[in-house]
Ligand SMILES: Nc1ncnc2c1ncn2[C@@H]1O[C@H](COP(=O)(O)OP(=O)(O)OP(=O)(O)O)[C@@H](O)[C@H]1O
């Protein structure tokens with residue numbers, strides 16, 4: 001069942017269209033991530049779901065009930081925001097207990113719930129401290145505790161980890177995933193960090209300039225991006241992109257680029273959308289390839305494996321990123337770190353024919369149907 005449904009959701013601030021006809025359904029128990037660059041409308045969408053922002057047009061349903069005009073406190077939602085303010089004049093215990101006291105729960109229940117949540121988050125030894133006596137990570141946990149101390153229908157989290165250092169972020173990210181799996185509470189999580197989105201989300205909604213670009217499981221977004229924006233937003237280093245033309249060599253479809261002709265694998269040819277068939281004549285495309293789908297070797301040059309110059313090798317322990325120039329194009333390849341090429345060396349490049357991505361040069365939409 002869908003817990004949250006947004007239908008043609010629009011938010012305007014004066015002339016700014018912050019959220020532009022968003023349609024999304026979030027399932028019961030799902031961990032949904034909204035991701036996209038700064039200003040794309042993630043927070044505004046979340047705030048409308050939470051009832052903190054009015055809706056310009058469109059509808060929001062929670063558990064089948066239209067909530068456009070329902071006050072936040074009647075939506076049975078708990079929210080955690082980037083600037084998680086704890087009440088400075090309450091001790092940790094009372095901060096976590098606050099939502100239960102507000103609802104006039106019995107004292108015994110409050111004791112029990114606060115202790116359970118504190119154990120879950122590893123802050124039971126801090127219950128008697130003041131917020132100012134906590135580290136950033138501990139404060140973050142207490143804020144989470146305050147959000148989960150009730151059993152709401154839905155959690156809304158807006159960049160809750162952005163104040164933490166890199167290591168603590170990774171740790172808290174895991175804790176939130178565990179917590180959500182254990183509690184099974186439907187969660188919408190906003191971030192601009194694609195790694196966070198990929199590691200946390202059951203599904204991800206990618207937004208750009210108020211519009212939904214694609215909604216899907218992390219592996220679907222990674223392997224089958226709907227457009228060039230999603231292709232280059234998800235994954236690091238970003239997918240390489242360059243101009244090409246679909247042509248035919250001896251009955252086989254190839255992509256002709258300014259630095260060589262590369263075969264397009266049969267599974268991809270089978271997925272070319274019908275109106276895009278290159279048999280109607282050559283067709284301009286934007287070609288994409290992920291860094292790990294380029295291989296390099298010292299073999300002699302052939303038309304299908306042209307040579308590139310190695311500009312830079314960045315070792316990362318297990319892998320190395322290799323920056324290459326070939327003609328006027330710059331590519332990044334990812335290779336195992338044990339035998340990277342040398343800088344300034346010439347290498348032959350191979351593009352995995354089954355891992356190419358093809359996009360329309362005008363609309364930037366994919367030309368490949370889902371398998
Ligand atoms: N109260 C407001 N008044 C006017 N414009 C606003 C208001 N809140 C947001 N906006 C505008 O709406 C757009 C979307 O903002 P929003 O905060 O939803 O972006 P975001 O995706 O959360 O970005 P970030 O990653 O930076 O938090 C932006 O162009 C922003 O400037």
Ligand SMILES: [Mg+2]
Pocket residue numbers: 042043044
């Ligand atoms: Mg935001």
